[in-house]
Amino acid sequence: MAKISLQDIRHSYLSNPRLDVDFALKHIDIVFEDGGAYALLGPSGCGKTTLLGIVSGLVSPTSGRVLFDEDDVTDMDTIHRHIAQVFQFPVIYDTMTVFDNLAFPLRNRKIPETDVSSRVLEVAKMLDLEEGIHRRAASLTVDGKQKISLGRGLVREDVNVMMFDEPLTVIDQNMKWELRSKLKELHQNVRTTMIYVTHDQTEALTFADEVLAFKPVRQLPRLAFVLNMSDSVSRVSR
Amino acid sequence: MISKSVKQSAWFFVIPVVFLVAFNALIPLMTVVNYAFQETFGDNVFFWEGLTWFEQVLNSDRFHDAFLRQIMFTSIILLIEVPLGIAIALSMPRKGPWVSVCLVLMALPLLIPWNVVGAMWNIFALPDIGLLGYSLNAIGIDYNFTQQPISAWITTILMDVWHWTSLVVLLAYAGLTAIPEAYYQAAKIDGASKWAVFKWIQLPKMKRVLTIAILLRFMDSFMIYTELIVLTGGGPGNSTTLLSIDLVKLALGQFDLGPAAAMSLVYFFVVLLICWVFYTLMMKNEQQ
Amino acid sequence: MLDLSWMAWTWPTAGFFIFILLCIVSMGIWEKFSPGGGPRRGVFGIDTTRGDRLFISLLGSIFIFLVWLWAFSTPLWGAVMLSFIWALFVFLRV
Amino acid sequence: MNSNRRTAAIPLYRLLVPAIYILFLMLPIYWLLSMSFKTTNEILGGFSFFPRDFTLENYIEIFTDPTWYRGYLNSITYVVINTVISVTFALPAAYAFSRYRFLGDKHLFFWLLTNRMAPPAVFALPFFQLYAAIDLYDTHIAVALAHCLFNIPLAVWILEGFMSGIPKQLDEMAYVDGYSFPRFFVKIFMPAIASGIGVAAFFCFMYSWVEMLLSKTLTSVAAKSIAATMTRTASTAGYELGLLAAAGALTIIPGAIVIYFVRNYIAKGFSLGRV
Incomplete structure (x- = not known):
């Protein structure tokens, strides 16, 4: 677990950005405290996903630094950052069973099989996935699959931060509520830092201790300003 | 997948196609079935022979040999073309200007x-004036596909690999580009090795297109005729006489229409059975 | 009238095709008056509808006939019996 | 979605595999071209990597001798007719398969597929007699119709794949807006699957162009295909390799031209529109 600081992050998808509009993210300075539950709120296309990518190491920022506690991890591999991420659409390994899906991140890290087994069963219990744990993951409903994506993050004990990229988009209405409260409950139990990206205000407010609001990039004022604003106006402390 | 509604009148949309294909498929098929039970000496005079030809075909060494050669040829080219095609598709760039160049070439x-x-392969492989044949002989390999059965086989297989591996490449490539980026990102986060990504993400996602590839390659290689007759003509001896070549030798060379028809039908049923099994498995996967 | 003598029709082969045609037509009529419903999963672990079962029966029978012919030669009464049992098995269990 | 600066550049050694493969593909084609620019004497005289006496004679002969260039024209004619017929017939059928369930639909689909399975060698004879019986032997339309055997199923497969990707709501919305079915199909649906139609047409063109057995069987003089012309050269005029190579090289061009137009859809088309 760690405190995550983004220092003066800028990012552009162009190879040679010059104008301000070339940047998907401009001048981001945020600190995510250890154990906090944060929500990034904003319309699509405002750079929330990019921000997650920068934290997870899937995207290298054009400039700026990413710190986990005091360590500079800007150029570190995704795998060494010890992060977990749940995507908009459930990502599961179709040909594996539910059990193997959950065990996958542990086995890749060469953890002894006895530990894997106990840890997986524990997480499966937490997520109500025990039933049919040896069935093929492909046979599950979409919310079951999303739980597996979530579970693959939870099984690892060394996770610095768990990130959610609009994870409930494809879940139907009544399951949404259930999964949301599950997440909240999980956060209380495991106390990992969680960052939750959404464009839904209710979702953001119910999940997070702090909400950071983004505005679309194209629109002025710039993000830097928006984040300043977020300190005073839209940072809802609870 | 779209949920389809039941509508029997949709048959009217299909009837023209059914009619046109049936015209081309059923009439020749029926004729071949008729031939298979009769003896002819030309001029549309036929004599009923019953099951003689089938019995003769099933017990003839010639049929067994050609069948074994055909199975061997099809297995070899599938074993080469499918893994090779996958490997090439995996190493192709996913975006950028080189994609189009690669695909077109x-x-x-x-x-x-x-x-x-x-x-083309004939003049490419000729031992005295062909690029391949001349080069091989120049570096001391005794190679002459018009004389040596082994050389003929190698040339035939090389030609088929040259001709058709691209089909597997294109199919596998289409399957690969359809995998959402999130899968690779999730795998990275889960710490999966390259091999694990291939085994658990890329291969399962390519399963459908690979089934199509294997199905098409199986059918077409079982029926290979034109390229082969021009390249080796089935020789030297009978060494590269695969199914179709043998059939033509029988039907046109010796005008043994009946046995040739019976043999075609036996082949047709074997291919039909194998393809049906494949097709059923393919559809089974799709429903999941 | 078209000259179709080149097709070399004989009564037995014509009978064979008429038999196939009748099978398909009667399957259609059967389906219309008593729909077979969705596919079921049989002993081979594959989902089949009635039409699939007809196809499996026919294709299987062809191979029964070929194998019989290869192993025991004519007469084929045994193959007919076996095919009938096979078809029955397919329609009831597969 | 996320381009990453660490992984954006593909390592060079990975490009090596496709590069070597393409080199392997190009070698026989190079040899064909090289042969086509050589004189018969040079070819038979021995091995030479580049043409020493560069000559266009072979090409000149093809473009001036009517039996040669008519071969190409005849082939292109039946290929185009076949493409038009195949796609036109396949469109409504593919629509039915992609939108509705009806009695025997799956079996029909499989039956269409089985038409690639019959060994063509023996079936060519009945084909010849069939088209002779209906007085179409040695016409372009005969070959065009015969090629429907494998091209229509192919076109149905490809189009069905592309159509399944179009949500059904499009159809429903059009009906709500008062479109009649034919008007909807032509004005709205066909433009929506335009790329699919292009790909299907490309594949029909290609398979009809490369198929040689049926086209040779069904033509003799008036509609003689390029395949038949080439076979004749190989057998009667001795072994005019240079001429044969030039004729072969020219058959690559039509395919290369059409492939250029569908290059972005080739991969998807080969997977029959469904990935």
Whole structure:
């Protein structure tokens, strides 16, 4: 677990950005405290996903630094950052069973099989996935699959931060509520830092201790300003 | 997948196609069935022979040999073309200007008329004036595909790999590009090795297109005729006489229409059975 | 009238095709008056509808006939019996 | 979605595999071209990597001798007719398969597929007699119709794949807006699957162009295909390799031209529109 600081992050998808509009993210300075539950709120296309990518190491920022506690991890591999991420659409390994899906991140890290087994069963219990744990993951409903994506993050004990990229988009209405409260409950139990990206205000407010609001990039004022604003106006402390 | 509604009148949309294909497929098929039970000496005079030809075909060494050669040929080219095609598709760039260049150049062999493919490989492999044959002999390998059965086989297989591997490449490539980026990102986060990504993400996602590839390659290689007759003519001896070549030798060379028809039908049923099994498995996967 | 003598029709082969045609037509009529419903999963672990079962029966029978012919030669009464049992098995269990 | 600066550049050694493969593909084609620019004497005289006496004679002969260039024209004619017929017939059928369930639909689909399975060698004879019986032997339309055997199923497969990707709501919305079915199909639906139609047409063109056995069987003089012309050269005029190579090289061009137009859809088309 760690405190995550983004220092003066800028990012552009162009190879040679010059104008301000070339940047998907401009001048981001945020600190995510250890154990906090944060929500990034904003319309699509405002750079929330990019921000997650920068934290997870899937995207290298054009400039700026990413710190986990005091360590500079800007150029570190995704795998060494010890992060977990749940995507908009459930990502599961179709040909594996539910059990193997959950065990996958542990086995890749060469953890002894006895530990894997106990840890997986524990997480499966937490997520109500025990039933049919040896069935093929492909046979599950979409919310079951999303739980597996979530579970693959939870099984690892060394996770610095768990990130959610609009994870409930494809879940139907009544399951949404259930999964949301599950997440909240999980956060209380495991106390990992969680960052939750959404464009839904209710979702953001119910999940997070702090909400950071983004505005679309194209629109002025710039993000830097928006984040300043977020300190005073839209940072809802609870 | 779209949920489809039941509508029997949709048959009217299909009837023209059914009619046209049936015209081309059923009439010749029926004729071949008729031939298979009769003896003819030309002039549309036929004599009923019953099951003689089938019995003769099933017990003839010639049929067994040609069948074994055909199975061997099809297995070899599948074993080469499928893994090779996957490997090439995996190493191709996913975006950028080189994609189009690669795709167009790779598709080129598929667009060359089959007799030209045969002729091209013939002059490419000729031991005295062909690039391949001359080079091999120049570096001391005794190679002559018109004389040595082994050389003929190697040339035939090389030609088929040249001609058709691109089909597997293009299919596998289409399957690969359809995998959402999130899968690779999730795998990275889960710490998966390259091999694990291939085994658990890429291969399962390519399963469908690979089934199509294997199905098409199986059917077409079982029926290979034009390229082969131009390249080796089935020789030297009978060494590269695969199914179709044998059938033509029988039907046109010796005018043994009946046995040739019976043999075609036996082959047809074997291919039908194998393809049906494949097709059923393919559809089974799709429903999941 | 078209000259179709080149097709070399004989009564036995014509009978064979008429038999196939009748099978398909009667399957259609059967389906219309008593729909077979969705596919079921049989002993081979594959989902089949009635039409699939007809196809499996026919294709299987062809191979029964070929194998019989290869192993025991004519007469084929045994193959007919076996095919009938096979078809029955397919329609009831597969 | 996320381009990453660490992984954006593909390592060079990975490009090596496709590069070597393409080199392997190009070698026989190079040899064909090289042969086509050589004189018969040079070819038979021995091995030479580049044409020493560069000559266009072979090409000149093809473009001036009517039996040669008519071969190409005849082939292109039946290929185009076949493409038009195949796609036109396949469109409504593919629509039915992609939108509705009806009695025997799956079996029909499989039956269409089985038409690639019959060994063509023996079936060519009945084809010849069939088209002779209906007085179409040695016409372009005969070959065009015969090629429907494998091209229509192919076109149905490809189009069905592309159509399944179009949500059904499009159809429903059009009906709500008062479109009649034919008007909807032509004005709205066909433009929506335009790329699919292009790909299907490309594949029909290609398979009809490369198929040689049926086209040779069904033509003799008036509609003689390029395949038949080439076979004749190989057998009667001795072994005019240079001429044969030039004729072969020219058959690559039509395919190369059409492939250029569908290059972005080739991969998807080969997977029959469904990935």
